Amino acid sequence: MLDSLLRDHPLILAECAVAERLRRLPGVELHPTLFNTPFIYGPEAARDAMAAIYRKYLGVAGQARLPLLLTAPTWRLDATRVAAAGVPRSINADAVEFLTSLRDRHAGSAAPVAVGALLGPQNDCYRPDLAPAAEEAETFHAVQAGELAATAADFLLAQTLPAVGEALGLARAMAATGKPYLVSFCTGPDGRVLDGTPLPEAMARLDDALATPPAGYFVNCTHPRFLLAACAPGDLGRLVGIQANGSSRDVTALDGATATEADPLDRWAASMADLHRRHRVPVLGGCCGTSLPHLHALAAIRDNPVTTST
Known part of the structure; x- marks a missing residue:
C-alpha cells in the first residue's frame, strides 16, 4: 500500500501533532x-480526546479526497521502556489495533488511509551525542520492530532520529521484518541531520549500506524553510515526506517549551507548498505546534499550487 501511494499520488497528507x-x-x-x-487503555476522557484528534x-483528508498517513502511538515503546512501565506487554500491538480500528470505523471511501507504526530513538531525539552506534541500535530496536511488523500496520516509521548511525541500525532492524518502512531524521536550521550530516548524504549512506532500503525518507521536528535554504532542487530526490514544526525556531530551543509556539499559518503553509513544488515532496504533515488548521492548509495546496514563502 505504501509504495502505491507514493507512486500514484503527488500529494499525500500526514497527521499533524x-x-x-x-x-x-x-x-x-x-x-x-x-x-x-497508555491512553489507549484509559482514562476514558484522555482516550476519547486522542481518538477525536485522529x-x-x-x-x-476525507473532505479533501486526499490520501492520509496516520501513525499509531508506539514511539519509543521499546522492550526496555515497556517492561519498566509495567504496562501490558501487548501495548505495541494494542496501540496499532486502536488506530486501525478507528480508521476502519471512520475513514470514508474517498481516498486511502494507511496506518503506520512508530519507532523512536533509543535516547534523546535532540542529542545525537547520546545515539547508539549502528550495531547496538539494531539489537536494541529489533524486538519492537518485530512486534510492530506482526500487526496490521501498513508500514513502519522510525521517527525523530538525530544521528545517521542509529538510523542505519534501526533501518536494518525494520528491513529484517519484511514490512515496508520509512526513516525520518531530525534536522536543524542548517538543513543537516542533528549529528551534522548533510541530509542528502545521510539518505545516500543508508541507501548504499542497506540491502533493502526504505521506501523513502522523512524529516520531522524541523521547518520547511531550513531545507529550502540548504538544498538545491535535485538534492532531495529520496525525501518523500516532512512533518514540520509550526515554528521556525531551532528545535533544540523549542524542546521543553511551556506553551505551543507557531509561526503565522499562511507563511508556514507557503513554505510547505514551496518544498512540495521545488523538491517534489509528496507527503506533507505537521509536528510540534501544528493542529487541525495546519492540515486544512496543507490540503489546500493541491488547489493553490503556485505560492511563495518569501
Whole structure:
C-alpha cells in the first residue's frame, strides 16, 4: 500500500501533532516515558480526546479526497521502556489495533488511509551525542520492530532520529521484518541531520549500506524553510515526506517549551507548498505546534499550487 501511494499520488497528507496537543489539554497528563500511548487503555476522557484528534485528521483528508498517513502511538515503546512501565506487554500491538480500528470505523471511501507504526530513538531525539552506534541500535530496536511488523500496520516509521548511525541500525532492524518502512531524521536550521550530516548524504549512506532500503525518507521536528535554504532542487530526490514544526525556531530551543509556539499559518503553509513544488515532496504533515488548521492548509495546496514563502 505504501509504495502505491507514493507512486500514484503527488500529494499525500500526514497527521499533524497528537501527543503535543494532548499534553496541552487541561487535566491530561502524559506518561513520563510512554507519553500518550497508555491512553489507549484509559482514562476514558484522555482516550476519547486522542481518538477525536485522529478522527478530525481523517475528516480533513476525507473532505479533501486526499490520501492520509496516520501513525499509531508506539514511539519509543521499546522492550526496555515497556517492561519498566509495567504496562501490558501487548501495548505495541494494542496501540496499532486502536488506530486501525478507528480508521476502519471512520475513514470514508474517498481516498486511502494507511496506518503506520512508530519507532523512536533509543535516547534523546535532540542529542545525537547520546545515539547508539549502528550495531547496538539494531539489537536494541529489533524486538519492537518485530512486534510492530506482526500487526496490521501498513508500514513502519522510525521517527525523530538525530544521528545517521542509529538510523542505519534501526533501518536494518525494520528491513529484517519484511514490512515496508520509512526513516525520518531530525534536522536543524542548517538543513543537516542533528549529528551534522548533510541530509542528502545521510539518505545516500543508508541507501548504499542497506540491502533493502526504505521506501523513502522523512524529516520531522524541523521547518520547511531550513531545507529550502540548504538544498538545491535535485538534492532531495529520496525525501518523500516532512512533518514540520509550526515554528521556525531551532528545535533544540523549542524542546521543553511551556506553551505551543507557531509561526503565522499562511507563511508556514507557503513554505510547505514551496518544498512540495521545488523538491517534489509528496507527503506533507505537521509536528510540534501544528493542529487541525495546519492540515486544512496543507490540503489546500493541491488547489493553490503556485505560492511563495518569501
